[in-house]
Amino acid sequence: MADGTAIDNRWYATTALAGVAGMPTTSRNVNARAQREGWTSRLRAAQGGGREYAFSSLPATTQAALLMRERGSLQALGMQGAVEQLVQARHTPDALASARQALENASQKRKDEATERLHAVLAVEALCGTGAAMMQARALVAAQLQQRQVKGASVASLARWQAMVDGAPRADWLALLLPAYVGRTAEAACDPQAWEWYKSYWLTRRQPTYAETYRRLHEIAADKGWAIPTGKTLQRRIEREIDPHVATLLREGPEAAAHRTPVQQRDRSVFGAGEAVNGDGLKFDKLWVKFEDGEILNTATAWFWQDLRTNRVLAWRLGKTENTDLFRLATYDLTGVCAPAHVWIDNTTVAANKEMTAGAKGRHRHKAKAADGLGLLLMLGMDPHFTNPDKEAGNPGAKPVERAFGIGGLHSEVANNPQLINRGYNKATAIPVEELRAVVAFEVARFNARTERRTAECRGVLSFDQAWENAAAERPPRVLADSQRRMLLMSRESVRVDRDHGTVWLKAGRSQYDKNRYWCESLARHAGHELVAHFDPENLSAGIHLYSLDGRYLFPADHLPGRAYNDRAAGREDNKLRQRLIKLNKKAAAETQRLSQHERDKLYRESTQQPVPPKRQRNGNVVTAHFQKPANPARDAQRATGTDGGLTALDKAALAYMDRMRKDSF
Numbered sequence: 001m002a003d004g005t006a007i008d009n010r011w012y013a014t015t016a017l018a019g020v021a022g023m024p025t026t027s028r029n030v031n032a033r034a035q036r037e038g039w040t041s042r043l044r045a046a047q048g049g050g051r052e053y054a055f056s057s058l059p060a061t062t063q064a065a066l067l068m069r070e071r072g073s074l075q076a077l078g079m080q081g082a083v084e085q086l087v088q089a090r091h092t093p094d095a096l097a098s099a100r101q102a103l104e105n106a107s108q109k110r111k112d113e114a115t116e117r118l119h120a121v122l123a124v125e126a127l128c129g130t131g132a133a134m135m136q137a138r139a140l141v142a143a144q145l146q147q148r149q150v151k152g153a154s155v156a157s158l159a160r161w162q163a164m165v166d167g168a169p170r171a172d173w174l175a176l177l178l179p180a181y182v183g184r185t186a187e188a189a190c191d192p193q194a195w196e197w198y199k200s201y202w203l204t205r206r207q208p209t210y211a212e213t214y215r216r217l218h219e220i221a222a223d224k225g226w227a228i229p230t231g232k233t234l235q236r237r238i239e240r241e242i243d244p245h246v247a248t249l250l251r252e253g254p255e256a257a258a259h260r261t262p263v264q265q266r267d268r269s270v271f272g273a274g275e276a277v278n279g280d281g282l283k284f285d286k287l288w289v290k291f292e293d294g295e296i297l298n299t300a301t302a303w304f305w306q307d308l309r310t311n312r313v314l315a316w317r318l319g320k321t322e323n324t325d326l327f328r329l330a331t332y333d334l335t336g337v338c339a340p341a342h343v344w345i346d347n348t349t350v351a352a353n354k355e356m357t358a359g360a361k362g363r364h365r366h367k368a369k370a371a372d373g374l375g376l377l378l379m380l381g382m383d384p385h386f387t388n389p390d391k392e393a394g395n396p397g398a399k400p401v402e403r404a405f406g407i408g409g410l411h412s413e414v415a416n417n418p419q420l421i422n423r424g425y426n427k428a429t430a431i432p433v434e435e436l437r438a439v440v441a442f443e444v445a446r447f448n449a450r451t452e453r454r455t456a457e458c459r460g461v462l463s464f465d466q467a468w469e470n471a472a473a474e475r476p477p478r479v480l481a482d483s484q485r486r487m488l489l490m491s492r493e494s495v496r497v498d499r500d501h502g503t504v505w506l507k508a509g510r511s512q513y514d515k516n517r518y519w520c521e522s523l524a525r526h527a528g529h530e531l532v533a534h535f536d537p538e539n540l541s542a543g544i545h546l547y548s549l550d551g552r553y554l555f556p557a558d559h560l561p562g563r564a565y566n567d568r569a570a571g572r573e574d575n576k577l578r579q580r581l582i583k584l585n586k587k588a589a590a591e592t593q594r595l596s597q598h599e600r601d602k603l604y605r606e607s608t609q610q611p612v613p614p615k616r617q618r619n620g621n622v623v624t625a626h627f628q629k630p631a632n633p634a635r636d637a638q639r640a641t642g643t644d645g646g647l648t649a650l651d652k653a654a655l656a657y658m659d660r661m662r663k664d665s666f
Contacts, residue, residue, distance in 0.1 A: 010055040012066070013044055017053065021144065022061035056130055063130065064140035067123040091168040091176075099175035110179050116150055117161045117177040124158055188229035190237075194221055198234055199242070203250040210235045268309050269456065273468055274338025274477030276308040278399040279330070279345055281322035286415050287424035289433050291320060296430045302440060303330035304410070306401040307338075310457050310467040313404065313444050314338065318437050324353045325491070325537065328376065331356070332488035338477035340382055344399055347386035355492040360384040372494060373532040373549040376487055380480060404447070413443045490534040490545065499528045504557065506544070508537060516540050518557040526554075533557075 014027035014034075024030050031051070034041060040054040055063060103111065120141050127137035138158040145153030165173045194217060202213045214231035221228045228234070238247075249257040268276075281303050289300040301322040305315045314337045317330035327350060334340075345351040352363050358372040363386060377384050387399060405411050414420070417439050424431040448464045457467045495504040502523040506516045518533070523546075531554065535544040541561065546554045 011042065011052040012055065012058070013046075013050060013052045017058070017062065020062050021065035021147070022059045061140055061143070063127060063132075064123060064137070064144050067126050067141075091172075096168070096172050096175070099172060099178065103175040103178050106178055113151070114174050114178040116145075118174050120145060120150075120153075120158055121161050121165060121173070121177070124162065188233050189227045190229050190234070191221070191224075191226035193224070194226040194228045195234075195237075198228075199238065202238065203242070203247060205251065205253065207251045210238075267456075271309045271342070272475035272477065273309060273471035274307060274314070274340055275475075276342040276344070277305050277314065277334065277338075277340045278308055278401050279303060279305045279327075279343070279351075280399060280401050280405075281326070281350070282405050282411055283322065284411070284414060284436070287420070287436070288427050288430040289424070289436055290430040291433045295320070296427045297321075300433070300436065301326065303327055304401055304404070305330060305334045306404060307468060308342075308344070308400065310464055310471055311400055311404070311453070311455055312448050312464040312468040313401075313410075316440065316444060318433070318440060322350050324350060324355055327351060327353070328356060328488055328491070331377070332485060335380070335480050335485045335488065339380065339480045341478070342385060343377060343382045344385045344387060346399075347388060352384075352386060354494075357384045360386075362386050369494075373547065374551040376492060379487065379551045380484060410440075410443060410447055413447065414440055417443060487534060489536065491537045493533050493535070494530060495533045495546075496530055497523050497526045497528060502527055503560065504531070504533060504544075504546075506533060506535065506540065508535070508540070517560040518544050519560050520555060520557040522555045523557060 014030040017023045017030050018027050019025050024033060034051075034053055039057040041051045041057075042054075044050045044052045055066070058066070103114070106114075123141045123144075124134070124137045127140065128134055132140075135155070138155045142153055142155050142158055161177055165176050168176055197220065198213055198217045201216065202208060202210070210231060214234060217228060217234075220226070245257060245260055248260055281301050283299060283301045285298055287300060288296055288298045290296045297320055299321050300318060301320070302316050302318045303322065303326050304313055306313050315330055315333035317326055317333055319326040319329075345357075347363070351357075352360075354372050354375065356375045356377050357363050358368075358375040359378050360375060360383070363384070375384075403409070414436075419435070419439055420431060423429045448468075451463045451466075452458075452460055453463060453467070454460050455467075457471070458464070462470070491508060493506055493508055495506065497504055501519070502521075503517050503519045504523065506518070508516075530549060532547045532549060533544045534547065536542055541559045543556055543558050545556050548554060
């Protein structure tokens, strides 16, 4: 055989032979027997010296024991032979592929049994290669297997296993020796209707236990005469036949089913310090808070901005509820630290409001209109990115700031601050809002300063503050000018300029008598057009700033307050303003229209060579000229002869009136 020479060349020291089947238990006795039986030996070159003995000179029982003990070497020797080119009919490619697939799907116990059979077959083959008879080799190997209490070990089994692999490639012997027995597969009898009821009842959102489901099934089966197995059998059938994802969806809901899918891991080191932020609102619903106006609420909410690269909380703002103004003012605080290029927020009505995010891609809140213009974030160079707040199709916890609110995060740290212990649990123990703001500021500082953070940037050593300092030193964050930041102190609203008077009206707030109205002279140029007004919601009488829809600043406009109907002083002031404007407009008109009508007509006549019109003859006064009628030859002839038979009564009256006026003028 191809591997017989390799086995003949193997040598064993007395320490390796002592205690093996057919050998004495001590090295000294092994040497004594070797001398008596004349085993082939040689000096041992390894450390310790002594003699070692050839495998071929050892007793057959010992050879079989050594072959079965050295499974790894034996398997390597068995794989050395060339793969046979001719495969018997029962070892077709399809049959071999099926055997490989069965091996891959088999349990580890069956794989171990197949490995044991392979070692036994290879051991018999190796013994035959040393000159032992086939039956003798099988008897020796079977004895070793029985000694280790291997299941089914016998000479007949070895012959059967050898027949299973005859003519097949050595690489497929393990698959072909796989036991065909897979255990008991018969199922206890179960009525189909009983199984459907059991399955459908267990797969409900109430999440009944296996025991409860089986007890109710047993009651129904007793009445219907259904044959049902034991509860454990039905439980195993559920685990075997029902997909875990389906079970989670039906018992726990879509949100839980979505959590069974792996989440995406993203590398945030691509951003610099302050280049990308994420934000969200956190409601302190466990605390009753007394605000400046005396109102006591348990809806106090803070909006937090967190740096994406370092996880540091950069800015926050506390208010009564989560609203657009809270989001806007927190962004103003953020720009005091950095001006991010990317902003990740939820696609909610508060975060995706038109004032801050109009014109952003992926915004699906509120109806988009051309008149919305650009939101403040886009005007300041911050590109909003919206996460999906839907718990089934999206992942609301995808933003790192969400994890900063959880256990051991800002919410629990603020609520458990020693200063607030035993306070704020009802209206009588409400916490003043200024005190809550101080506690939030303290806890945010603690949150950022905590060391040994297990993030990629902190590496289990640094704090968020230290990570921010390192990242900022590497790439300083972008900042805004004060004039740019002031835009965030003002609210935003789309307005239309009145066509007649050039005024704009705000929907936000009301003055004493009506809506707030604003005007300036430059608004006349934009009559009927849509503009964007920026204003301070806390001081609507301070005027507004107007921008075009594409974000260009135009001009400010003054507040026009409403007046009482009988306010005469206000009426006089309004008349003065009106007269002043009329004078200014007349002066501007004179400057604009420098050529008189006579000069315009003269230039046009000279350019077109039109004839000069005859000069009009004027009577003695304006009244005469006014009542003078066009030339009429018939009438004029009658006047010349002194007859007036052709004159109507109206003509006579007009002539009489003209004569009186002529006399009066002289």
